[in-house]
Amino acid sequence: MNFTIKNAVIAVTDGYRTIDVQVVNGIITAIDSNLDLIGTRINGENKLLLSGFFNAHTHSSEKWQRGVIPPLPLELWLAHLYEFAPLDTEQVYISALGTAVETLLSGGTSVVDHLVLIPGKELETIATAVRAYREIGIRAFVAPLIQDESLSAGIPSGESSQIHEPYFRSTAETLVIIEEAVRLFHRPDEGINILVAPTGIQLCSDALFTGCVELSNRYNLCRHSHLLETKAQEKLAQEKYGCTAVEHLQRIGYLSDRTSLAHCVWLTDSDINILAETQATVVHNPLSNLRLGSGIAPILKYRQAGVNVTFGCDGASSNDSQDLLEAIKIGSILHNVTELDYQYWITPREAVEMASLGGAKGLNMDDQLGSLTVGKQADLVLYDLTNLSLLPRTDPIGLLVLGRPTNAVDSAWVRGKQIIADGKVTTINVDELRQELFNRSEWGKTHRSKSVGEMEVHYRQVMGL
Numbered sequence: 029m030n031f032t033i034k035n036a037v038i039a040v041t042d043g044y045r046t047i048d049v050q051v052v053n054g055i056i057t058a059i060d061s062n063l064d065l066i067g068t069r070i071n072g073e074n075k076l077l078l079s080g081f082f083n084a085h086t087h088s089s090e091k092w093q094r095g096v097i098p099p100l101p102l103e104l105w106l107a108h109l110y111e112f113a114p115l116d117t118e119q120v121y122i123s124a125l126g127t128a129v130e131t132l133l134s135g136g137t138s139v140v141d142h143l144v145l146i147p148g149k150e151l152e153t154i155a156t157a158v159r160a161y162r163e164i165g166i167r168a169f170v171a172p173l174i175q176d177e178s179l180s181a182g183i184p185s186g187e188s189s190q191i192h193e194p195y196f197r198s199t200a201e202t203l204v205i206i207e208e209a210v211r212l213f214h215r216p217d218e219g220i221n222i223l224v225a226p227t228g229i230q231l232c233s234d235a236l237f238t239g240c241v242e243l244s245n246r247y248n249l250c251r252h253s254h255l256l257e258t259k260a261q262e263k264l265a266q267e268k269y270g271c272t273a274v275e276h277l278q279r280i281g282y283l284s285d286r287t288s289l290a291h292c293v294w295l296t297d298s299d300i301n302i303l304a305e306t307q308a309t310v311v312h313n314p315l316s317n318l319r320l321g322s323g324i325a326p327i328l329k330y331r332q333a334g335v336n337v338t339f340g341c342d343g344a345s346s347n348d349s350q351d352l353l354e355a356i357k358i359g360s361i362l363h364n365v366t367e368l369d370y371q372y373w374i375t376p377r378e379a380v381e382m383a384s385l386g387g388a389k390g391l392n393m394d395d396q397l398g399s400l401t402v403g404k405q406a407d408l409v410l411y412d413l414t415n416l417s418l419l420p421r422t423d424p425i426g427l428l429v430l431g432r433p434t435n436a437v438d439s440a441w442v443r444g445k446q447i448i449a450d451g452k453v454t455t456i457n458v459d460e461l462r463q464e465l466f467n468r469s470e471w472g473k474t475h476r477s478k479s480v481g482e483m484e485v486h487y488r489q490v491m492g493l
């Protein structure tokens with residue numbers, strides 16, 4: 029797939045320049061003025077060209093519950109989420125496509141799907157999501173969500189002695205499934221990656237984490253997990269390990285330069301130093317953290333300590349959208365209220381770099397992705413600067429991040445293949461997708477969760493409410 033983008037606007041140190049970009053076999057081969065036309069001519073006039081962003085943490089199948097779950101903290105919200113009828117693979121397929129479309133139309137060319145698995149159909153679930161991502165062409169990092177403890181174990185015991193049901197699948201069986209998924213689906217050269225992804229310390233044993241470390245080392249896989257999303261998890265870590273979750277994860281060898289950790293709201297200063305030392309990446313999910321009342325992650329402290337930070341939308345029932353530009357906006361300006369010294373605030377250009385290069389670093393691909401650099405892969409996005417939401421002509425990146433860009437993505441490529449042209453997805457039929465989402469759902473189908481009621485009494489007690 030060869031093409032030349034002519035006269036696109038790109039950011040340079042002291043402003044913007046109009047420039048041409050050549051792409052040959054999916055790789056950026058030249059960035060300069062007045063380049064010869066190679067392959068298809070793409071008109072970049074009045075369009076901003078950026079490297080594609082990463083939606084670095086989401087759960088695609090939560091799309092089926094978006095807008096439904098009432099305002100609740102994570103632990104009770106999860107109980108609510110789990111009560112919905114188990115999904116079928118057709119729903120997995122549709123929600124993966126939907127998540128990809130929303131990510132692409134808000135500037136993302138990569139998605140990390142911390143994929144909830146249908147019990148008993150684990151490999152089928154993974155196969156289905158992989159099929160959807162291959163069809164639409166987004167770069168996918170499928171991170172099958174695994175745990176080996178039952179849901180009630182995720183709440184601290186406090187004074188009470190809690191007995192938890194054993195999880196329905198053994199740790200060893202779970203690891204076999206992941207290894208099989210790697211064998212069947214891990215194809216980095218084709219834009220499909222499998223990650224090891226225990227859900228988090230709250231529902232996973234050390235055996236599961238260390239089993240994942242082994243798989244990660246054996247197959248060169250990135251590692252993903254939730255980390256200290258809530259105050260309850262901070263308490264739980266102390267009960268479980270007698271130290272912080274970060275100290276424990278470091279001890280068992282889970283942290284590394286290819287480990288990305290979603291949320292990271294409740295870390296101590298010494299935890300932050302551990303992340304910096306181990307070069308792990310923080311995935312900031314500001315909207316989910318607000319929606320579930322989890323807290324404000326200390327993102328400015330991470331940046332000052334040299335920790336790599338990128339952005340995620342998180343699943344669509346805790347956000348409840350997959351608009352990456354929205355996550356980038358809130359995720360950068362939110363911290364202006366936590367730090368008086370404005371010199372530490374995140375600028376729009378820094379936010380864009382966090383969303384692109386930061387995402388690539390977190391997935392150990394910054395030598396191949398994340399910036400407009402000759403030799404890197406062509407995961408590119410063109411934004412239409414004549415779009416009403418990006419006018420008048422001021423600072424394109426300033427307005428892209430701080431404004432409310434609406435239908436501003438004109439074109440997108442992944443590995444040099446065009447997926448969006450003239451603002452429309454070209455690889456799948458989005459009208460059919462809308463119809464499927466419509467047909468397979470109904471308005472106002474809510475119910476009072478039974479398990480929330482059961483868990484709530486204990487939750488309120490341990491949290492001192």
Ligand SMILES: [Zn+2]
Pocket residue numbers: 085086087142254290342343
């Ligand atoms: Zn999540």
